[in-house]
Amino acid sequence: MGGDALRVRETGIPGLLVVDLPLHGDARGWFKENWQRAKMVAAGLPDFGPVQHSVAHNGRAGVTRGIHAEPWDKFVSVVHGRAFGAWVDLREGPTFGAVHTEELDEATAVFVPRGVGNSYQTLVDDTVYSYLVNDHWRPDADYTMLNLADETVAVPWPLPLETAEISEKDRAHPRLAEVTPVPARPTLVIGAGGQLGQALLAAFPGAVGLTRDQLDLADPGAVEAFDLSPYAVVINAAAYTAVDLAETEQGRREAWAANATGVAALARAAARHGLTLVHYSSDYVFDGTSQEHHEDEPLSPLGVYGQSKAAGDLAVSVAPRHYLLRTSWVVGQGSNFVATMRSLAERGASPSVVHDQVGRLTFADDLARATAHLLSTRAPYGTYNVTNDGAPASWEEVARQVFTRLGATGTVRAVSSAEYAAGRDPQSPLAPRPARSVLRLDRLRATGFAPRDQWAALDEHLR
Template sequence: MAQNPPPAPLAVTPVANIPGMLVLTLPVPGDNRGWFKENWQRAKMTALGLPDFGPVQNNISFNAAIGTTRGIHAEPWDKYVSVATGRIFGAWVDLRAGDSFGEVFTTELGPDTAVFVPRGVGNAFQTLAEDTAYTYLVNDHWSAEATDNYAFVNLADQSAAIDWPIPLERAELSAKDRAHPALADVEPVQPLRTLVLGAGGQLGTALRRHFADRADVDYATRAEADLTDAAGLAARDFSGYSTIINAGAYTRVDDAETPDGRTAAWAANATGVAALARICAARNLTLVHVSSDYVFDGTSPSPYPEDAELSPLGVYGQSKAAGDLAVGTVPRHYLIRTSWVIGDGNNFVATMLSLAERGISPSVVNDQFGRLSFTDTIAAGIAHLLATGAPYGTYNLTNAGEPASWADIAAEAFAAAGRDRADVTGISTAEYFAGKQAAPRPLNSVLDLNRIHAAGFAPRDQHEALHAYLASRSPGGPSPT
C-alpha cells in the first residue's frame, strides 16, 4: 500500500499588509483511517511567533450549504481560526485606526491552515464545501453587550474589492450582514488603552509627562482607584485596557515598622497588588509593577541581579517582596526594580538643597551605596519595554554610572547650592540611627543593569542626571524634565 507523503511542518507566517495577522500551516498526518492534527499547540506555536493570547472560549460554526457567507465583523478580541472539516475562503479587512486601515487579505483555509486575527481586524468566511465546520478560539468571553463594540463593513464594499469565489448574489447571507456599512462610513477601531494607577505620586507625575501626547493612556490617583479597596478594584471595568501600570505604593519606610504602618504597608504593597495581579491574569492584561531594592538585605558584595534571592530586612521590604511574588504569577508582567527614587516633590536631593540653603550642616550616612533612580528615567524605561515588546519578567531600572553613597549625593547638592562639600559630615548607618525608631536599611542597593541594557534601553548616568536636576532647581534654571 502506498504511504501518504509526510505533512508540511508547522509554520507561522506574518501577513505583510495587516500588522499582527498570521497564517499558520498545520501538519495533518493521515492514513487509511483519516487524519489527525494538533489544532492548537501553545508551546510550539508561540515559539514560532504566535502571540500567547490566552484563549478563554472555543466556538464552532457549522455551515450546511456551499456559499454560506458570514461577516465582515471585527470583534473586541483576538481570534484563532481553523477548519475542522470542509474548506472556506477567508477575507480580512483591517478596521483598526492607523496606516493599515482598509487593507485586505484573502486566502483559502482547509484543515491544514489556520489564521490568527488580531483585535480590530474584520473577518469574513465563505464555505467552499458542504457541511463545513470551522472553529475559533477567542481571548474574551462572548456576551450580548460585547456586540456593542463590534465594527462591521459590507461584504460587497467596492473599496475592499473582495473577489468572492461564489458571487454574493448567489451566496447565503444574513439580512444583518447585507446591511453593514461601507468602509468609508466605518468608525476605526481604537487601540486598547493603558491605565496608570498611582498617578498622583512622583512616578505617576513622570508617567503623565512622558505620555503627555498619548490619547490612549488613562490615569487614576489613589482617590480614584485605591489598591487597598478590593471590592472597588474588582468592580472597575478593565475591558478597554491591555496594560496596567501600577505606580502606587506605600513608601513610608520607617512608619511601616509601627503597628498602623505595618497594616497599611501590607494592604497597599502586598494584598492590593495580589488583587491587581489576579485581575490582570484573569483578563490577560499586561501588568507593570514598580518594586524596590529593599527586597534585598544589602549584604551582597556585588550588584544585585534580577534573580537574586529575596531577603528583605524590614516591614516595607517584606511587603514589597510579597507583592513581587504576586506579580510573578501574571503571565504578562514587567516587574521593575528601582532604588533611591528622585522625582517631583519631596525627595532626598530636594531636602539636602533645602538644608544647604538654610545654612544647616547635616550628618549623612556614608556606608549605604547605590544609584539614584530619577522618575523620568523609570518612566522612559517602562515605555521602552512596552513599545518594543521586550520579554516579560523582572528588570532592574535605575540610573547608570558609578555608585555613590548618600553622603556623596548630599555633597553634590551642597556644592550646587554654593556650600562647601565638607559641610556634609559622613556617618555610619549604625551611628546615624542609634536610639531612633527606624527601619533597617540595605547597605548595598546597587542593582545590576545588564538586562535592561540588553533590552535596548540605556539609562542616563546618575551623576549627569543629578547635575541636570540640581541645575533645574537653581534660581533661573531650566524646568526639570
C-alpha cells in the same frame, strides 16, 4: 499533508499573523496540534490566553460570514473543508482599511488581533470553522462591522456575493466611509498623583490616570470592583513607601494592605481580563549583602516595607502577562532625597548623610521611558531591574554631588548608618535598610534599552 514545521507569517496588517500547521497523516486520516501554546508562542504568536472555543458548521459552499471586528483577540482555523478568509483592519491608524486574504484549509490558521474585521466564505460543502477567543462571548459585546461588498476594500470573493448565502444583517452593514475606527485600548496608570505616576502620564500620552482618591490600592474590594476591561495595559505606580512608619503597628497594616493584599487583587483582575500588568518593586526586597542584585536572587527583605513589597512581587509573578520592574532611590517631581538635599543646599545647611548605603539613583522620567520601551518592543514578560547607570554611589556621595552642582556654601558630613540612627528620636526608630542596593542591569540592556548615567540625569534634573 501540510508542512513539516510550524511557521508563523506576518501580513500587511500589523498583528495579523498566519500560522502554517503541520499535518501528520496516513491511510487512517490526519492529526494536527491546532493550538499548542508553548510551540506557537516560541514561533512568534502572542500569548493571548484563550478562554473560549467555538465552532461553526457551514452546510454548503458559498456561505459567507460578515466582516466583524470583535472586542477580543481571535485564533481561527478550519477543522474540515476549505474557506476563503478576508480580514480588514478597522482600527484607527495608518493601516485602517488594509485588507489581507488567505485560503484556509486544515493546515492553515490565522491570529486576528482585536479591532481587525474577520470574515470568510466557504469553498466546499460542510466546512467546519473553529476559533479561540481570549474573552467570553456576550450578547452586549461592542462589534464594529463592515459591508462585505464595500467598494473601497474590494475583497475579491471567489464566489459572487449575489449568489452567496449571506444573512440579511451582514448585507446591511455600513461601508468603510461610515465606519468609526476602533480606538486603541488605553493604558491605565494607578497612583497617577505620585512622582512616578506623573512621569508615566507624560510618557504615555492618552493614558488614563487614577489617584488614590479615585482608586485606593489598599482597598482590595475597590480593586476587585473596578472595571479593567476597557484597558490594554495597567501600570501600578501606587505603593506605601513610608519605610520607617511601616515598622509601627498602624504602618504595618497600611503597608501590607497597599503593597501586598491590594497588589494581589490587582494581579487577579489583570489575569481575569487578559491584561498586561506593570508593577514596580524595590531594592528593599533584598538584604543588601550581595555586591549586585540580579533579578532571580532569592528574596530576603529586612523590614516590614521590604517584606510587603516582596509579597507583592510574588503575587504579580503569577499574572500571565506581567512586567515586574525593580528599582531603587527614585527621584522625580515631588518629595525625595535629591529634593531634600537641594533645599538644604539652598539654605546653606550642612547635613549629616550616611556613607555606608550604596546604590544608584533612578529618575522617574527614565523609569517611565524604560517602561514604555519594554511595552512597545514586547520584551519577554518577567522581572527587570531598572535604575540609572553609572558607578554606584553612597547617599553621602549623592548629597555631595547635589551640593557641588548647586555651588552650595554648606558641607556634607559623612556618618555611618549606626551613627545616624543613634541621633534619632527613640519614639521614631529607623527601619533596617540594605547596605548594597545596586541592581544589575544586564537583562534590561539585552532588550535594547540603554539606561542613562545617573550624574548626567542629575544635571538635567537640577536644571
